Amino acid sequence: MTPQIEIVGPQFSTFVRSVMLCCEEKGIAYHAGMQLEGQDVEFKGEAHLAINPLGKVPVIHHKGRFLYETGPICRYLDSAFEGQALQPQDLYAKSIVDQWCQVISTQVDRVIVRDYLLEFAFPKGENGAIRMDKVADAQPSVIAVLGILEQQIGDQAFICGDQFTIADALLIPMLDYLVGLPHGEQLLRPDMRLTSYIGRMQKRASCQNVLPKPAKPK
Template sequence: MTDTVHIFGPTFSTFVRVVLLVCEEKGIPYTVGRIIDEKPAETHSPEHFKVHPFGKLPVMFHGDFVLAETASIVRYLDSTFGEETLQGNSAQQKAEVDQWCSLITHYVDYHVVRQFMLEQLIPKGENGEPRFDVITEKRPLAENALKIVEKQLGDKPYLVGREFTLADAMLAPMLFYNLDSPDFLNIVAHSNRLTAYTERLQRRESGTMILKPLSQSR
Protein backbone atom coordinates (compact mmCIF):
# COMPACT_ATOMS: atom_id res chain seq x y z
CA MET A 1 0.00 0.00 0.00
CA THR A 2 1.20 3.51 -0.80
CA ASP A 3 2.60 5.69 1.98
CA THR A 4 0.70 8.73 0.66
CA VAL A 5 -2.86 9.51 1.72
CA HIS A 6 -5.30 11.77 -0.07
CA ILE A 7 -7.73 13.95 1.87
CA PHE A 8 -10.88 14.98 0.05
CA GLY A 9 -12.05 18.43 1.08
CA PRO A 10 -11.05 22.12 1.07
CA THR A 11 -8.18 23.25 3.26
CA PHE A 12 -10.29 25.91 4.99
CA SER A 13 -12.51 23.23 6.58
CA THR A 14 -11.85 22.86 10.31
CA PHE A 15 -12.17 19.07 10.16
CA VAL A 16 -9.97 18.80 7.07
CA ARG A 17 -7.39 20.82 8.96
CA VAL A 18 -7.60 18.41 11.89
CA VAL A 19 -6.56 15.57 9.58
CA LEU A 20 -3.81 17.65 7.99
CA LEU A 21 -2.41 18.54 11.41
CA VAL A 22 -2.17 14.85 12.25
CA CYS A 23 -0.48 14.13 8.92
CA GLU A 24 2.07 16.84 9.68
CA GLU A 25 2.60 15.61 13.25
CA LYS A 26 3.17 12.04 12.05
CA GLY A 27 5.20 12.95 8.95
CA ILE A 28 2.65 11.33 6.63
CA PRO A 29 2.89 12.32 2.94
CA TYR A 30 -0.48 13.59 1.76
CA THR A 31 -2.39 15.39 -0.94
CA VAL A 32 -5.52 17.41 -0.28
CA GLY A 33 -8.29 18.90 -2.37
CA ARG A 34 -11.55 18.24 -4.16
CA ILE A 35 -10.24 15.23 -6.07
CA ILE A 36 -11.67 11.70 -6.09
CA ASP A 37 -10.09 8.95 -8.21
CA GLU A 38 -7.76 11.56 -9.74
CA LYS A 39 -10.73 13.56 -11.06
CA PRO A 40 -12.24 16.84 -9.82
CA ALA A 41 -15.26 16.25 -7.58
CA GLU A 42 -17.38 18.86 -5.86
CA THR A 43 -18.82 18.65 -2.37
CA HIS A 44 -22.22 16.88 -2.41
CA SER A 45 -21.59 15.55 -5.89
CA PRO A 46 -22.53 11.95 -6.74
CA GLU A 47 -18.84 11.06 -6.41
CA HIS A 48 -18.78 12.53 -2.91
CA PHE A 49 -21.88 10.65 -1.75
CA LYS A 50 -20.31 7.41 -2.94
CA VAL A 51 -17.51 7.80 -0.39
CA HIS A 52 -19.53 9.45 2.40
CA PRO A 53 -23.21 8.51 2.63
CA PHE A 54 -24.11 11.84 4.27
CA GLY A 55 -21.90 14.05 2.09
CA LYS A 56 -19.66 15.27 4.90
CA LEU A 57 -15.97 16.18 5.03
CA PRO A 58 -13.26 15.00 5.11
CA VAL A 59 -12.83 11.64 3.42
CA MET A 60 -9.48 9.84 3.40
CA PHE A 61 -8.08 7.63 0.65
CA HIS A 62 -5.12 5.36 1.45
CA GLY A 63 -4.55 3.17 -1.55
CA ASP A 64 -7.81 1.27 -2.01
CA PHE A 65 -8.93 1.97 1.55
CA VAL A 66 -11.55 4.73 1.91
CA LEU A 67 -12.51 6.13 5.31
CA ALA A 68 -14.91 8.88 6.38
CA GLU A 69 -15.40 10.82 9.63
CA THR A 70 -12.61 12.86 11.20
CA ALA A 71 -12.15 10.93 14.45
CA SER A 72 -11.98 7.60 12.63
CA ILE A 73 -9.52 9.00 10.10
CA VAL A 74 -7.09 10.43 12.65
CA ARG A 75 -7.17 7.29 14.79
CA TYR A 76 -6.41 5.23 11.70
CA LEU A 77 -3.54 7.51 10.66
CA ASP A 78 -2.06 7.48 14.15
CA SER A 79 -2.23 3.69 14.38
CA THR A 80 -0.93 3.07 10.85
CA PHE A 81 1.97 5.49 10.58
CA GLY A 82 4.97 5.86 12.87
CA GLU A 83 5.80 4.35 16.25
CA GLU A 84 4.94 7.33 18.45
CA THR A 85 1.28 7.66 19.32
CA LEU A 86 -0.97 10.71 19.58
CA GLN A 87 -3.58 8.71 21.52
CA GLY A 88 -1.86 8.25 24.89
CA ASN A 89 0.18 5.34 26.20
CA SER A 90 -2.23 3.73 28.64
CA ALA A 91 -5.78 2.45 28.28
CA GLN A 92 -7.02 5.30 30.47
CA GLN A 93 -5.15 7.94 28.46
CA LYS A 94 -6.47 6.54 25.19
CA ALA A 95 -10.00 6.52 26.55
CA GLU A 96 -9.68 10.12 27.75
CA VAL A 97 -8.29 11.29 24.41
CA ASP A 98 -11.12 9.47 22.65
CA GLN A 99 -13.64 11.04 25.04
CA TRP A 100 -12.42 14.56 24.29
CA CYS A 101 -12.30 13.95 20.55
CA SER A 102 -15.98 13.01 20.79
CA LEU A 103 -16.89 15.97 23.01
CA ILE A 104 -15.11 18.39 20.70
CA THR A 105 -16.64 16.91 17.55
CA HIS A 106 -20.22 16.75 18.79
CA TYR A 107 -20.53 19.69 21.18
CA VAL A 108 -17.70 22.23 21.04
CA ASP A 109 -17.70 22.36 17.25
CA TYR A 110 -21.50 22.53 17.18
CA HIS A 111 -21.78 25.47 19.59
CA VAL A 112 -18.65 27.40 18.62
CA VAL A 113 -18.42 26.84 14.86
CA ARG A 114 -21.74 25.60 13.43
CA GLN A 115 -24.14 27.65 15.56
CA PHE A 116 -22.01 30.73 16.21
CA MET A 117 -19.08 31.48 13.91
CA LEU A 118 -20.69 30.30 10.67
CA GLU A 119 -23.23 33.12 11.00
CA GLN A 120 -20.37 35.45 10.07
CA LEU A 121 -18.38 33.15 7.79
CA ILE A 122 -21.45 32.06 5.77
CA PRO A 123 -23.99 34.89 6.31
CA LYS A 124 -27.64 33.87 6.04
CA GLY A 125 -29.30 37.25 6.58
CA GLU A 126 -30.81 39.64 4.06
CA ASN A 127 -28.41 40.85 1.35
CA GLY A 128 -25.83 38.34 2.55
CA GLU A 129 -25.40 40.03 5.92
CA PRO A 130 -24.72 38.16 9.17
CA ARG A 131 -27.73 37.68 11.43
CA PHE A 132 -26.42 39.51 14.47
CA ASP A 133 -29.49 38.58 16.51
CA VAL A 134 -28.60 34.91 16.01
CA ILE A 135 -24.95 35.58 16.91
CA THR A 136 -26.08 37.30 20.12
CA GLU A 137 -28.46 34.46 20.95
CA LYS A 138 -25.88 31.71 20.38
CA ARG A 139 -22.92 33.45 22.01
CA PRO A 140 -23.59 32.22 25.60
CA LEU A 141 -23.61 28.60 24.44
CA ALA A 142 -20.34 29.11 22.55
CA GLU A 143 -18.80 30.81 25.58
CA ASN A 144 -19.92 27.97 27.83
CA ALA A 145 -18.40 25.36 25.51
CA LEU A 146 -15.03 27.10 25.64
CA LYS A 147 -15.26 27.50 29.42
CA ILE A 148 -15.58 23.72 29.61
CA VAL A 149 -12.48 23.37 27.42
CA GLU A 150 -10.63 25.90 29.57
CA LYS A 151 -11.51 24.01 32.76
CA GLN A 152 -10.24 20.75 31.25
CA LEU A 153 -7.03 22.44 30.10
CA GLY A 154 -6.29 23.85 33.53
CA ASP A 155 -2.57 24.49 33.94
CA LYS A 156 -1.57 21.69 31.57
CA PRO A 157 0.22 22.52 28.30
CA TYR A 158 -2.20 20.30 26.36
CA LEU A 159 -5.77 19.17 26.80
CA VAL A 160 -5.09 15.63 28.08
CA GLY A 161 -1.75 15.99 29.83
CA ARG A 162 1.70 17.19 28.91
CA GLU A 163 1.83 15.78 25.38
CA PHE A 164 0.05 16.81 22.18
CA THR A 165 -2.71 14.34 21.30
CA LEU A 166 -5.50 13.87 18.79
CA ALA A 167 -7.73 15.90 21.11
CA ASP A 168 -5.50 18.96 20.63
CA ALA A 169 -5.57 18.44 16.87
CA MET A 170 -9.38 18.40 17.04
CA LEU A 171 -9.48 21.73 18.88
CA ALA A 172 -6.70 23.63 17.14
CA PRO A 173 -8.44 24.74 13.90
CA MET A 174 -11.61 26.03 15.58
CA LEU A 175 -9.68 27.87 18.31
CA PHE A 176 -7.38 29.40 15.70
CA TYR A 177 -10.31 30.58 13.59
CA ASN A 178 -12.00 32.10 16.62
CA LEU A 179 -8.87 33.89 17.79
CA ASP A 180 -8.41 35.22 14.24
CA SER A 181 -12.05 36.38 13.96
CA PRO A 182 -13.55 39.88 14.38
CA ASP A 183 -14.00 41.18 17.93
CA PHE A 184 -17.74 40.48 18.05
CA LEU A 185 -17.04 36.75 17.49
CA ASN A 186 -13.77 36.42 19.35
CA ILE A 187 -14.23 34.46 22.56
CA VAL A 188 -10.78 32.88 22.85
CA ALA A 189 -9.08 36.28 23.27
CA HIS A 190 -11.05 36.88 26.47
CA SER A 191 -9.20 33.99 28.13
CA ASN A 192 -5.47 34.29 28.73
CA ARG A 193 -5.29 30.52 29.21
CA LEU A 194 -7.03 29.67 25.92
CA THR A 195 -5.09 32.33 24.05
CA ALA A 196 -1.77 30.94 25.28
CA TYR A 197 -2.92 27.41 24.45
CA THR A 198 -3.97 28.38 20.92
CA GLU A 199 -0.70 30.20 20.32
CA ARG A 200 1.17 27.14 21.62
CA LEU A 201 -0.61 25.00 19.03
CA GLN A 202 0.16 27.54 16.30
CA ARG A 203 3.87 27.48 17.13
CA ARG A 204 4.17 23.72 16.67
CA GLU A 205 5.70 22.78 13.33
CA SER A 206 2.37 21.29 12.25
CA GLY A 207 0.59 24.48 13.29
CA THR A 208 2.85 26.73 11.26
CA MET A 209 2.02 24.61 8.21
CA ILE A 210 -1.75 24.25 8.67
CA LEU A 211 -3.14 26.95 10.96
CA LYS A 212 -3.30 29.82 8.50
CA PRO A 213 -5.94 32.54 7.89
CA LEU A 214 -8.76 31.80 5.48
CA SER A 215 -7.20 34.12 2.90
CA GLN A 216 -4.21 31.76 2.66
CA SER A 217 -6.28 28.60 2.24
CA ARG A 218 -6.70 26.79 -1.05
Protein backbone atom coordinates in the same frame (compact mmCIF):
# COMPACT_ATOMS: atom_id res chain seq x y z
CA MET B 1 6.88 13.85 -2.39
CA THR B 2 4.14 11.49 -3.61
CA PRO B 3 1.15 11.64 -1.25
CA GLN B 4 0.67 8.57 0.91
CA ILE B 5 -2.96 9.48 1.48
CA GLU B 6 -5.52 11.73 -0.18
CA ILE B 7 -7.78 13.82 2.04
CA VAL B 8 -10.98 14.66 0.18
CA GLY B 9 -12.35 17.93 1.53
CA PRO B 10 -11.70 21.68 1.33
CA GLN B 11 -8.69 22.89 3.28
CA PHE B 12 -10.75 25.53 5.11
CA SER B 13 -12.82 22.82 6.83
CA THR B 14 -11.94 22.50 10.52
CA PHE B 15 -12.23 18.71 10.36
CA VAL B 16 -10.14 18.49 7.19
CA ARG B 17 -7.54 20.58 9.00
CA SER B 18 -7.66 18.13 11.93
CA VAL B 19 -6.71 15.27 9.60
CA MET B 20 -4.02 17.42 8.00
CA LEU B 21 -2.59 18.16 11.46
CA CYS B 22 -2.41 14.45 12.26
CA CYS B 23 -0.56 13.86 9.00
CA GLU B 24 1.84 16.71 9.74
CA GLU B 25 2.53 15.44 13.25
CA LYS B 26 3.24 11.91 12.02
CA GLY B 27 5.16 12.91 8.89
CA ILE B 28 2.61 11.43 6.48
CA ALA B 29 2.75 12.84 2.95
CA TYR B 30 -0.75 13.90 1.91
CA HIS B 31 -2.84 15.88 -0.52
CA ALA B 32 -5.94 17.73 0.68
CA GLY B 33 -8.69 19.22 -1.46
CA MET B 34 -11.81 18.37 -3.41
CA GLN B 35 -9.92 16.05 -5.73
CA LEU B 36 -9.47 12.30 -5.94
CA GLU B 37 -6.77 10.68 -8.03
CA GLY B 38 -6.35 13.90 -9.99
CA GLN B 39 -10.04 14.40 -10.70
CA ASP B 40 -12.22 17.14 -9.23
CA VAL B 41 -14.88 15.93 -6.81
CA GLU B 42 -18.07 17.95 -6.63
CA PHE B 43 -19.28 18.44 -3.06
CA LYS B 44 -22.24 16.05 -2.59
CA GLY B 45 -21.93 15.07 -6.22
CA GLU B 46 -21.97 11.51 -7.50
CA ALA B 47 -18.26 10.89 -6.93
CA HIS B 48 -18.47 12.31 -3.40
CA LEU B 49 -21.53 10.27 -2.43
CA ALA B 50 -19.81 7.16 -3.79
CA ILE B 51 -17.12 7.45 -1.11
CA ASN B 52 -19.33 8.87 1.65
CA PRO B 53 -23.08 8.44 1.18
CA LEU B 54 -23.68 11.09 3.86
CA GLY B 55 -22.00 13.70 1.65
CA LYS B 56 -19.66 14.97 4.35
CA VAL B 57 -15.94 15.67 4.59
CA PRO B 58 -13.27 14.63 5.20
CA VAL B 59 -12.85 11.28 3.49
CA ILE B 60 -9.42 9.69 3.16
CA HIS B 61 -8.17 7.45 0.38
CA HIS B 62 -5.35 5.08 1.32
CA LYS B 63 -4.24 2.05 -0.69
CA GLY B 64 -7.48 1.88 -2.62
CA ARG B 65 -9.68 2.07 0.46
CA PHE B 66 -11.81 4.90 1.83
CA LEU B 67 -12.64 5.99 5.36
CA TYR B 68 -14.81 8.83 6.63
CA GLU B 69 -15.62 10.46 10.01
CA THR B 70 -12.76 12.50 11.45
CA GLY B 71 -12.18 10.63 14.71
CA PRO B 72 -11.86 7.20 13.13
CA ILE B 73 -9.69 8.67 10.36
CA CYS B 74 -7.27 10.17 12.88
CA ARG B 75 -7.09 6.96 14.92
CA TYR B 76 -6.50 4.98 11.73
CA LEU B 77 -3.64 7.26 10.70
CA ASP B 78 -2.09 6.97 14.14
CA SER B 79 -2.14 3.17 13.98
CA ALA B 80 -1.36 2.67 10.28
CA PHE B 81 1.73 4.89 10.09
CA GLU B 82 4.98 5.19 11.99
CA GLY B 83 5.87 8.45 13.69
CA GLN B 84 4.85 10.35 16.75
CA ALA B 85 2.05 8.65 18.69
CA LEU B 86 -1.13 10.71 18.86
CA GLN B 87 -2.71 8.64 21.63
CA PRO B 88 -1.35 7.58 25.03
CA GLN B 89 -0.49 3.94 25.71
CA ASP B 90 -2.18 3.88 29.10
CA LEU B 91 -5.79 2.67 28.74
CA TYR B 92 -7.34 5.27 31.03
CA ALA B 93 -5.34 8.14 29.53
CA LYS B 94 -6.30 6.94 26.04
CA SER B 95 -9.95 6.81 27.10
CA ILE B 96 -9.73 10.41 28.34
CA VAL B 97 -8.43 11.44 24.91
CA ASP B 98 -11.30 9.51 23.28
CA GLN B 99 -13.73 11.23 25.64
CA TRP B 100 -12.52 14.69 24.67
CA CYS B 101 -12.42 13.77 20.98
CA GLN B 102 -16.10 12.91 21.26
CA VAL B 103 -16.93 16.10 23.15
CA ILE B 104 -15.00 18.29 20.71
CA SER B 105 -16.38 16.59 17.59
CA THR B 106 -19.98 16.92 18.74
CA GLN B 107 -20.77 19.53 21.38
CA VAL B 108 -17.85 21.92 20.93
CA ASP B 109 -18.15 21.77 17.14
CA ARG B 110 -21.89 22.45 17.28
CA VAL B 111 -21.59 25.44 19.60
CA ILE B 112 -18.46 27.08 18.19
CA VAL B 113 -18.55 26.15 14.51
CA ARG B 114 -22.11 25.28 13.48
CA ASP B 115 -23.98 27.81 15.62
CA TYR B 116 -21.40 30.64 15.64
CA LEU B 117 -18.48 30.68 13.20
CA LEU B 118 -20.55 29.67 10.19
CA GLU B 119 -22.67 32.79 10.60
CA PHE B 120 -19.54 34.87 9.93
CA ALA B 121 -18.20 32.62 7.18
CA PHE B 122 -21.47 32.04 5.33
CA PRO B 123 -23.95 34.66 6.57
CA LYS B 124 -27.58 33.99 5.75
CA GLY B 125 -29.03 37.43 6.42
CA GLU B 126 -30.59 39.76 3.89
CA ASN B 127 -28.16 40.60 1.08
CA GLY B 128 -25.58 38.31 2.65
CA ALA B 129 -25.44 40.22 5.93
CA ILE B 130 -24.35 38.58 9.18
CA ARG B 131 -27.38 37.97 11.37
CA MET B 132 -26.17 39.67 14.53
CA ASP B 133 -29.24 38.48 16.44
CA LYS B 134 -28.16 34.89 15.76
CA VAL B 135 -24.62 35.75 16.85
CA ALA B 136 -25.91 37.29 20.09
CA ASP B 137 -28.12 34.27 20.75
CA ALA B 138 -25.23 31.85 20.25
CA GLN B 139 -22.55 33.76 22.14
CA PRO B 140 -23.52 32.72 25.72
CA SER B 141 -23.13 29.05 24.75
CA VAL B 142 -19.75 29.80 23.15
CA ILE B 143 -18.59 31.51 26.34
CA ALA B 144 -19.84 28.58 28.44
CA VAL B 145 -17.98 26.03 26.28
CA LEU B 146 -14.80 28.11 26.40
CA GLY B 147 -15.11 28.11 30.20
CA ILE B 148 -15.23 24.31 30.21
CA LEU B 149 -12.17 24.15 27.94
CA GLU B 150 -10.37 26.71 30.12
CA GLN B 151 -10.95 24.50 33.13
CA GLN B 152 -9.80 21.39 31.26
CA ILE B 153 -6.55 22.90 29.97
CA GLY B 154 -5.56 24.17 33.42
CA ASP B 155 -1.78 24.12 33.69
CA GLN B 156 -1.41 21.37 31.07
CA ALA B 157 0.57 21.88 27.88
CA PHE B 158 -2.15 20.19 25.81
CA ILE B 159 -5.86 19.62 26.18
CA CYS B 160 -5.40 16.13 27.64
CA GLY B 161 -2.04 16.41 29.38
CA ASP B 162 1.60 16.67 28.34
CA GLN B 163 1.26 15.07 24.88
CA PHE B 164 -0.16 16.39 21.61
CA THR B 165 -3.07 14.09 20.80
CA ILE B 166 -5.92 13.71 18.34
CA ALA B 167 -8.00 15.83 20.72
CA ASP B 168 -5.69 18.80 20.10
CA ALA B 169 -5.87 18.19 16.34
CA LEU B 170 -9.66 18.36 16.55
CA LEU B 171 -9.81 21.40 18.80
CA ILE B 172 -7.19 23.84 17.60
CA PRO B 173 -8.64 24.55 14.10
CA MET B 174 -11.89 25.65 15.76
CA LEU B 175 -10.17 27.88 18.32
CA ASP B 176 -7.81 29.30 15.70
CA TYR B 177 -10.79 30.58 13.71
CA LEU B 178 -12.49 31.87 16.85
CA VAL B 179 -9.51 33.87 18.09
CA GLY B 180 -9.12 35.30 14.58
CA LEU B 181 -12.52 37.02 14.66
CA PRO B 182 -12.45 40.84 14.96
CA HIS B 183 -13.93 40.50 18.46
CA GLY B 184 -11.91 37.39 19.31
CA GLU B 185 -10.29 38.98 22.36
CA GLN B 186 -13.71 39.50 23.90
CA LEU B 187 -14.22 35.74 23.87
CA LEU B 188 -10.64 34.65 24.53
CA ARG B 189 -9.04 37.22 26.80
CA PRO B 190 -5.24 37.54 26.75
CA ASP B 191 -5.04 36.42 30.40
CA MET B 192 -6.84 33.11 29.77
CA ARG B 193 -4.89 29.86 29.85
CA LEU B 194 -6.82 28.77 26.78
CA THR B 195 -5.50 31.80 24.89
CA SER B 196 -1.95 30.86 25.87
CA TYR B 197 -2.63 27.32 24.65
CA ILE B 198 -3.83 28.62 21.28
CA GLY B 199 -0.71 30.76 20.95
CA ARG B 200 1.54 27.79 21.67
CA MET B 201 -0.28 25.61 19.16
CA GLN B 202 -0.17 28.29 16.45
CA LYS B 203 3.63 28.31 16.76
CA ARG B 204 3.85 24.53 16.41
CA ALA B 205 5.33 23.39 13.07
CA SER B 206 2.29 21.31 12.13
CA CYS B 207 -0.06 24.23 12.80
CA GLN B 208 2.18 26.62 10.88
CA ASN B 209 1.78 24.35 7.86
CA VAL B 210 -1.99 23.92 8.18
CA LEU B 211 -3.73 26.84 9.86
CA PRO B 212 -2.74 29.67 7.47
CA LYS B 213 -4.59 27.92 4.61
CA PRO B 214 -7.75 29.48 3.06
CA ALA B 215 -9.72 30.86 5.99
CA LYS B 216 -13.35 29.80 6.00
CA PRO B 217 -14.56 27.24 8.56
CA LYS B 218 -16.96 24.44 7.63
